[in-house]
Amino acid sequence: MKWLDALVQGVLLGGLYAQYALGMALMFGVMRIVNIAHGDLVILLALLGITLVGVLGVSPLVAPFLLVPMGVIIGWALQRGVLNRVVKADPLPSLVATFGLSIALQNLMLQIWSADTRSLSLGALSSMSIELGPLYVGVLPLGVFAFAVALTACLHLALRYTKFGRALRAAAADGEAATLSGVDAKGVYALATAIAVGILGAAAFCQATRTTVAPADGGAQLIYAFEAVIIGGMGHISGAFLGAMIVGIAQVVGSRADPGWGILSGHIVFLLVLALRPQGLMSRT
Amino acid sequence: MRAILKVRNLCAAYGDFQALFNVEFEIAAGEVVALIGANGAGKSTLLKAVTGLISPSAGEIAFAGESTSRTPAHALVRKGLAMVPEGRRLFRGMTVEDNLRVCLDRSRTDVEQALRWTIPRIHELFPVLKERRRELVERLSGGQQQMVAVGRALLAQPRLLLCDEISLGLAPKVVKEIYQKLPEIRAGGTSIVIVEQDVSLAKSSSDRLYCLLEGRVTLSGPSCEIGLEAISRAYFGAHS
Ligand SMILES: Nc1ncnc2c1ncn2[C@@H]1O[C@H](COP(=O)(O)OP(=O)(O)OP(=O)(O)O)[C@@H](O)[C@H]1O
Numbered sequence A: 001m002k003w004l005d006a007l008v009q010g011v012l013l014g015g016l017y018a019q020y021a022l023g024m025a026l027m028f029g030v031m032r033i034v035n036i037a038h039g040d041l042v043i044l045l046a047l048l049g050i051t052l053v054g055v056l057g058v059s060p061l062v063a064p065f066l067l068v069p070m071g072v073i074i075g076w077a078l079q080r081g082v083l084n085r086v087v088k089a090d091p092l093p094s095l096v097a098t099f100g101l102s103i104a105l106q107n108l109m110l111q112i113w114s115a116d117t118r119s120l121s122l123g124a125l126s127s128m129s130i131e132l133g134p135l136y137v138g139v140l141p142l143g144v145f146a147f148a149v150a151l152t153a154c155l156h157l158a159l160r161y162t163k164f165g166r167a168l169r170a171a172a173a174d175g176e177a178a179t180l181s182g183v184d185a186k187g188v189y190a191l192a193t194a195i196a197v198g199i200l201g202a203a204a205f206c207q208a209t210r211t212t213v214a215p216a217d218g219g220a221q222l223i224y225a226f227e228a229v230i231i232g233g234m235g236h237i238s239g240a241f242l243g244a245m246i247v248g249i250a251q252v253v254g255s256r257a258d259p260g261w262g263i264l265s266g267h268i269v270f271l272l273v274l275a276l277r278p279q280g281l282m283s284r285t
Numbered sequence B: 001m002r003a004i005l006k007v008r009n010l011c012a013a014y015g016d017f018q019a020l021f022n023v024e025f026e027i028a029a030g031e032v033v034a035l036i037g038a039n040g041a042g043k044s045t046l047l048k049a050v051t052g053l054i055s056p057s058a059g060e061i062a063f064a065g066e067s068t069s070r071t072p073a074h075a076l077v078r079k080g081l082a083m084v085p086e087g088r089r090l091f092r093g094m095t096v097e098d099n100l101r102v103c104l105d106r107s108r109t110d111v112e113q114a115l116r117w118t119i120p121r122i123h124e125l126f127p128v129l130k131e132r133r134r135e136l137v138e139r140l141s142g143g144q145q146q147m148v149a150v151g152r153a154l155l156a157q158p159r160l161l162l163c164d165e166i167s168l169g170l171a172p173k174v175v176k177e178i179y180q181k182l183p184e185i186r187a188g189g190t191s192i193v194i195v196e197q198d199v200s201l202a203k204s205s206s207d208r209l210y211c212l213l214e215g216r217v218t219l220s221g222p223s224c225e226i227g228l229e230a231i232s233r234a235y236f237g238a239h240s
């Protein structure tokens, strides 16, 4: 029973990681941009959410409805203002740009919020759980997981069957040829990043209600997203979801075996995949 | 006759290297024009400047009577300027059908219903694409891929179709099959520019012909009136 419970908790944790990983996979898949500032954006949005809830005096449950639109706007502006200038065949300029952005964001957040840890309290809701057979499952993690599943399905279907999805895939395959087919590639890139950072708005809410956040926490979030994306296959949407589940399960199962092993066992699974199937589990090649 | 494309005094450069010098180039509505020249003469550069993929260093380009300098490349496509790029440049990882639909999704709307290119019409033009519509484009043979590239450009409902070396690397039979479709494409009122290495094919399939040499137009005129000797001089330069 201990292990079944660990498995379920791991899947639920994976739901949170999936929200980080989906945006990263989308940006990498469409623009070959590895966004080093991904984790810092989660923290920025989380801190903004905590502050806004305090200042406006609204229920914390309102936060995601503020954070997702803010993420969309931040993502769009980031792509239009900075990243569209560095989308090239060569990945180095975008790495340097997002690395610089990550450092700038961390310092900015330290200035504004200092190094204290903060969180969003949902009161009774955060400890509420339901009985599923022999297991008790938290309502909140279950909601996070359900949201991640729905998001993955929507993104997958949108990419496959909509006009926007076709334009996105075309721009990802060959930006110049997409332009020659009437696709505004830079506009498509801006929308992709807007979606990616918009998802981080939801992730930020989940992060802030689940644990505490502080300005320097971005790095760890980046690593989990990165591991999930690599495990699934760079740029692959359902792969990112699968990768997030694997990282989540590895962490929880590891920590049940020995409380010190949680994070480490996630990294070990990542290294194993990197060694045995470097192109990722879901990649076609 | 009304000109669909007018290029005046066009110069273009890649960094310090000037690839086009004062090029004058004009296409009348409904005309098929061949553009020939040796490797590196600047043919693709001219087409890229026309479609807005590169910005010229001097000169003017007018498409359908309007200067193109302020219109981004993707918007020009929606005004009816389509190109089959050199090397096909299909969207790998996408099916034949999706490759075609990308262009159809955002094509010019002010086209008469009867003249509109649709996916069924592309299937009539190249029946093999119907059979293989659900396959990934990279699984197709070179000739079939070229048909997808032509079909994709046609779905933009072009007034002017620019074809950059569609015969490159294809078997003669396939080249013939694709070139046989040009009259049908033209019948809908579309003007066509073909860049072609095979000079006699270029000559026989066009109304007029331009020859580029090291970035300059060295010859232009009606294809049927130009002799092979004049072409050879314009193609290789006066010294050979
Ligand atoms: N991206 C580029 N950067 C630098 N120089 C370039 C670039 N593209 C083309 N050139 C140069 O510009 C000149 C004209 O090239 P262009 O591709 O227009 O020739 P082309 O007539 O299409 O030749 P081909 O028959 O080989 O396709 C060549 O000397 C080429 O080396």
Ligand SMILES: [Mg+2]
Pocket: B043, B044, B045, B086, B164
């Ligand atoms: Mg060329």
